[in-house]
Amino acid sequence: MSEKLNVDLSGAPQTMLATLYAKALDAESDKPVLGDRWAKDIVDRIDYDWSQTTITPFRAPSVTTRTAHFDLWARQFLAVHPEAIVLHLGCGLDSRYYRLDPGPAVEWFDVDYPDVAALRTQLFPPREHCHVVPASVTDPAWLADVPADRPTLMIGEGLMMYLTEDEGVALLRRIVEHAPSGELQFDAFSRFGIKTQWTNSVVRRAGATLHWGIDGPDDILEAVPGLRLLQWMSVFDAPSFVGLPWPYRLLGKVMSTTKSLHYMAQYHRYAF
Numbered sequence: 001m002s003e004k005l006n007v008d009l010s011g012a013p014q015t016m017l018a019t020l021y022a023k024a025l026d027a028e029s030d031k032p033v034l035g036d037r038w039a040k041d042i043v044d045r046i047d048y049d050w051s052q053t054t055i056t057p058f059r060a061p062s063v064t065t066r067t068a069h070f071d072l073w074a075r076q077f078l079a080v081h082p083e084a085i086v087l088h089l090g091c092g093l094d095s096r097y098y099r100l101d102p103g104p105a106v107e108w109f110d111v112d113y114p115d116v117a118a119l120r121t122q123l124f125p126p127r128e129h130c131h132v133v134p135a136s137v138t139d140p141a142w143l144a145d146v147p148a149d150r151p152t153l154m155i156g157e158g159l160m161m162y163l164t165e166d167e168g169v170a171l172l173r174r175i176v177e178h179a180p181s182g183e184l185q186f187d188a189f190s191r192f193g194i195k196t197q198w199t200n201s202v203v204r205r206a207g208a209t210l211h212w213g214i215d216g217p218d219d220i221l222e223a224v225p226g227l228r229l230l231q232w233m234s235v236f237d238a239p240s241f242v243g244l245p246w247p248y249r250l251l252g253k254v255m256s257t258t259k260s261l262h263y264m265a266q267y268h269r270y271a272f
């Protein structure tokens with residue numbers, strides 16, 4: 001058997017080990033939400049004490065329902081724009097390109113910090129139209145190399161909360177100015193979610209800090225000119241969550257009785 005890869009990450013990059021492990025646990029379960037065999041295979045190839053992620057089989061759907069949700073939205077976009085550019089920002093070791101398997105007319109950019117990008121390159125097989133970009137998403141330089149002639153989908157799953165508000169707004173504005181048209185799809189924590197980040201064991205264990213709290217679409221529409229709201233919802237109201245077994249739905253119902261808990265984590269989708 002080939003030797004396992006060592007990983008030594010801290011802060012925000014470490015949190016992607018938790019989301020990866022959640023997907024691997026899901027793939028092993030009887031009724032997977034996502035069924036991501038890539039995640040399972042990659043976890044088996046990394047030498048890591050996965051218990052450090054604090055992810056358990058019960059907690060895995062908090063990640064996999066989010067990933068399934070962005071797969072759905074991305075598929076919808078690609079069905080209408082088969083010649084799109086996709087900016088998959090803060091991609092971690094997520095296998096979205098391989099799960100969605102878009103046609104050869106799609107140019108896909110997986111962007112994450114250099115340490116994470118290097119791991120991606122080692123762990124995933126190369127694909128002609130899938131480009132790994134080792135950069136901070138806040139660095140304006142990488143976007144200049146992305147073609148600006150086609151509808152563009154930006155996906156930021158589990159990313160925006162790690163940016164400051166100034167960085168996040170500047171990033172969204174840059175994409176809208178760069179591409180002729182497209183969509184911005186991302187999840188966000190509310191300001192309350194940012195204030196209570198000490199309850200998030202994944203973030204705490206990684207030594208990461210969450211910054212940007214977004215309370216609703218108005219925060220984005222006022223900050224980024226040229227956007228039109230397509231969808232906005234609590235994670236508890238998303239189809240991927242509503243399809244979970246009853247203990248999760250009950251938890252979602254209880255959380256949803258309080259507005260601050262209901263909208264603590266949200267999905268945002270805008271057209272430009």
Ligand SMILES: C[S@@+](CC[C@H](N)C(=O)[O-])C[C@H]1O[C@@H](n2cnc3c(N)ncnc32)[C@H](O)[C@@H]1O
Binds near residue numbers: 116157
């Ligand atoms: C919670 S993980 C999510 C990973 C992946 N999107 C998923 O859902 O499995 C957060 C990811 O965002 C990346 N990230 C955070 N801030 C970033 C930045 N400024 N530039 C690039 N990547 C960033 C981290 O390195 C990490 O891979």
